[in-house]
Each structure stands twice: as structure tokens, then as C-alpha cells.
Amino acid sequence: MAELPPDEVIAQAVARVASPTFDRWITLVHAAGCCARPVRLAGTITAVDRATGEARVTYSTAAEPGRVLLKACQTRRATRCPACAAVYQGDARALVIAGLAGGKGVPESVAGHPTVFATFTAPSFGAVHRADPSGRPCHPGAGCRCPQRRLIGCSVVHRSDDPVVGTPICIDCYDYEGTVIWNARATELWARTCNGIRRALARTLAMSVRQFAEDYRLSFAKVVEYQRRGVIHLHAVVRLDQRDGETPAIDAARLVAAVRVAAERAKAPNPLRAAQPIVWGRQVDVEVVDNEGRRAAANYLAKYATKSSDDAGALDRRLHHGDTSRLQLPDHLRRLVDTAWELGGRLELAPLNLHLWAHTLGYRGHWLTKSRHWSTTFAALRDARHIWRQDHERGDGDGSTGDETVAIADWAYTGMGYRTDGDAWLAWSTASNKRLNRRTAWEERS
Numbered sequence: 474m475a476e477l478p479p480d481e482v483i484a485q486a487v488a489r490v491a492s493p494t495f496d497r498w499i500t501l502v503h504a505a506g507c508c509a510r511p512v513r514l515a516g517t518i519t520a521v522d523r524a525t526g527e528a529r530v531t532y533s534t535a536a537e538p539g540r541v542l543l544k545a546c547q548t549r550r551a552t553r554c555p556a557c558a559a560v561y562q563g564d565a566r567a568l569v570i571a572g573l574a575g576g577k578g579v580p581e582s583v584a585g586h587p588t589v590f591a592t593f594t595a596p597s598f599g600a601v602h603r604a605d606p607s608g609r610p611c612h613p614g615a616g617c618r619c620p621q622r623r624l625i626g627c628s629v630v631h632r633s634d635d636p637v638v639g640t641p642i643c644i645d646c647y648d649y650e651g652t653v654i655w656n657a658r659a660t661e662l663w664a665r666t667c668n669g670i671r672r673a674l675a676r677t678l679a680m681s682v683r684q685f686a687e688d689y690r691l692s693f694a695k696v697v698e699y700q701r702r703g704v705i706h707l708h709a710v711v712r713l714d715q716r717d718g719e720t721p722a723i724d725a726a727r728l729v730a731a732v733r734v735a736a737e738r739a740k741a742p743n744p745l746r747a748a749q750p751i752v753w754g755r756q757v758d759v760e761v762v763d764n765e766g767r768r769a770a771a772n773y774l775a776k777y778a779t780k781s782s783d784d785a786g787a788l789d790r791r792l793h794h795g796d797t798s799r800l801q802l803p804d805h806l807r808r809l810v811d812t813a814w815e816l817g818g819r820l821e822l823a824p825l826n827l828h829l830w831a832h833t834l835g836y837r838g839h840w841l842t843k844s845r846h847w848s849t850t851f852a853a854l855r856d857a858r859h860i861w862r863q864d865h866e867r868g869d870g871d872g873s874t875g876d877e878t879v880a881i882a883d884w885a886y887t888g889m890g891y892r893t894d895g896d897a898w899l900a901w902s903t904a905s906n907k908r909l910n911r912r913t914a915w916e917e918r919s
Contacts, residue, residue, distance in 0.1 A: 510553065568851065
């Protein structure tokens with residue numbers, strides 16, 4: 474059971490529930506998806522007659538509680554708004570599953586295309602504390618010393634939730650600069666890996682790379698996962714298509730082999746250390762995605778789409794200066810952020826724009842990306858949801874008009890979030906109840 478808020482917040486919530494405008498207020502909250510920090514808008518919608526030019530106001534926020542309309546913030550980060558993040562996660566799942574099994578404008582025949590699930594890891598940048606599921610000590614061999622002459626052994630059997638897991642055994646020996654630069658160049662390394670997959674498949678099929686590109690297309694969806702040590706992993710589903718729309722007559726095992734070869738050979742230039750190119754770590758897992766595993770693969774990728782570079786949300790936003798003293802961060806994470814900011818001031822690294830990406834520890838991309846032909850888009854899913862709501866909520870302040878008139882909206886931003894903590898708590902409680910009801914309904918159908 475959730476802990477009750479302070480008495481003052483409860484009093485504010487009671488006052489809201491007792492107010493004569495509560496029914497309309499809770500309707501607006503539901504329309505905003507029970508967002509934790511909705512955008513507050515003030516304005517009107519005016520219907521203009523196409524023939525006569527006559528204008529009349531069909532909706533105004535002046536009649537709404539607080540004289541504002543609430544609009545969902547639409548963030549993907551669960552640390553900022555769990556309600557909007559849940560919607561984003563659902564869209565991510567739909568986007569990935571459409572590319573695996575069809576739907577959302579994708580033909581169902583893609584379910585028969587060779588498809589693999591691959592995990593690409595980063596190399597080591599120094600010894601870190603780890604939790605071993607088999608119960609082995611973290612780092613046996615207590616006689617070893619690091620270049621700083623410190624013992625680097627650790628005989629503790631760490632739990633997976635131990636906060637020390639992922640932190641360096643010797644913080645002064647850990648390669649923080651290498652970690653940040655690897656994160657910053659991971660997207661380029663992925664692009665080169667995709668090219669390597671195409672070349673490997675072309676060799677397997679005994680054709681030139683150009684001919685392969687004319688006959689086949691590589692489609693993918695990938696998501697980023699931050700490890701506890703502050704470096705990213707990439708999880709990707711990769712699908713092989715024929716450009717004529719037919720199902721490729723290629724065994725998925727060939728695609729598995731091509732991905733592994735490409736992962737071993739892929740290299741990206743290192744702008745900090747030219748003699749040490751950016752490469753994948755030794756642990757690269759590639760598996761065939763069969764019909765039974767397609768939904769599981771989509772769920773696995775979608776669960777990372779709402780994550781941030783830290784669990785508490787301190788790094789949800791870009792930094793405007795290099796001072797991290799006010800951020801609640803573990804020492805290891807703080808040092809990675811500080812290193813990214815320091816590297817961002819170096820002239821030779823200016824193209825990486827690391828000041829803009831210090832909050833993501835150097836990673837310069839989106840958490841979930843896909844190739845153009847994988848499946849639908851987030852924008853298309855949002856548009857479809859908006860149209861559905863308009864069709865089911867006519868007359869509820871959406872400003873819908875007939876064919877004879879055109880609607881002109883005039884909105885002004887007035888702020889974000891609820892005006893009282895009591896309102897915020899009521900919205901949070903409503904969102905929690907909605908999630909519980911959905912989970913209960915799903916369990917009853919299962």
C-alpha cells in the first residue's frame with residue numbers, strides 16, 4: 474500500500490474532491506492521460522464559416538477549472554512521468570512487434586523473414602564490482618594490485634541490487650575518458666556493423682555488395698540499455714527483406730553468422746586515441762527469433778525505452794553548466810558526467826558536442842531507433858490515437874466542426890504541472906488505479 478501524503482496534501486485533495494468542478498477537473502485529468510506534469514494551456518477554438526466568414530467561439534478554457542486545459546507532457550522517461558512513459562512503452566512495443574509479426578501497415582509475411590535478436594556489449598574499461606548468479610566471489614585473487622598499487626581483489630559475493638555493483642574496484646585506474654568516448658561513438662559503430670552484415674551476407678550469397686543492396690534490405694529496431702558501470706549495451710532485432718516483397722529464401726542461420734562476423738570486425742575511429750579504435754566487447758549474443766519468441770523480443774526491447782542514464786532521474790535533462798554538486802549522483806556516475814563535460818571543452822572533440830550529452834554519459838542518440846522500413850512510426854501511432862479519441866470524444870472540448878466550417882485554435886502556454894500538491898497526488902492515484910485495473914483485466918484474460 475502506498476504511503477499517505479502529508480496532512481496538508483490530503484486537505485488540498487479533499488478540497489478538490491469536494492469542489493463543484495471536480496467532475497470536470499477529473500475528466501480533464503483523464504483526457505491528459507493522468508499525466509504527472511501536464512502542460513497547462515489557455516485559449517480558445519473558433520469556428521469560421523467557409524462561405525460567409527462568420528466566426529464563433531466553440532470552446533474556451535475560461536469555463537474550465539483553473540481556466541486551463543491540461544495536455545500530457547508525452548515524455549518517455551518513467552522517472553519524470555510514469556503515465557506518459559507507459560503510453561510511450563506501449564507504442565514502442567507496438568512498433569517493434571509490427572516489424573516482427575506484421576500489422577500497423579506492415580504485411581504479415583514479415584513473420585516468415587529471417588530475423589535475429591542480437592545483444593552487443595562494450596569492452597572493459599577497468600575492473601568493476603560484479604554480482605555472479607552462481608554465487609562466486611566478485612573478484613577472487615586478492616594478491617593482485619592495480620597500477621596505483623592498490624589491491625584489486627574482492628572476495629564478497631554481491632547481490633544484484635548491491636549499490637557497489639558496477640563501480641570500479643580502483644576509481645583512479647578506471648578509464649572514464651574511454652567510457653565516454655565509446656558511448657559517444659557507439660552509434661557510428663552500429664552503422665558500420667550494419668554495413669558489415671550486408672557485406673557478410675553478400676559473400677555468403679556469392680554476389681557483390683551492390684547486387685545485394687539491389688535485391689535485399691536489412692531492417693532493424695534497436696534499443697539502448699545502460700549498464701551499472703555507465704556504459705551502454707545495444708539490443709537489436711534484425712530482419713532481412715527482399716526488395717520485391719517476397720520472403721527471402723535464406724536460412725536465418727546465415728543471418729546469425731553474418732551478424733557475428735560483422736560484430737567481430739566492426740571498428741569506428743576513436744577521436745581521442747587514434748591507435749585504439751572503437752570496437753564491441755567480447756560478449757556478443759545472437760539468436761534466431763522464431764514465431765514463439767517474437768512477442769517476447771518486442772516486450773524485452775520496449776521495457777528499456779523508458780529508462781534513463783540513472784535510476785533516480787537526476788540526469789533526465791541536459792546540463793547547462795558543468796557543476797554536478799547539486800545532483801544526487803553516486804560518485805562513479807558523477808565522475809562520468811564530469812568527464813563528459815570536461816571532454817566537451819576540448820577543441821579536437823568539438824564535433825561530438827559532449828556538453829549537450831554529458832547527462833547521457835556521452836551517448837548521442839535516442840534510446841529506441843529503427844530503420845525506415847522496419848515498421849510504422851511513433852508519429853503515426855500518436856496520430857492514430859488522436860483520431861480515435863476525436864471519434865470517441867466529440868463535443869468534449871475538441872473543437873470538432875462540420876465540413877462547412879474550419880476550426881482555428883489559439884493557445885497560450887501558462888505553465889507545467891498541477892497548481893497544488895493535492896491535485897498532483899489525486900492524478901497520481903488515478904494513474905495508479907488505471908494501471909492496476911489494466912493489469913487485473915490482463916490477468917483475467919490470460
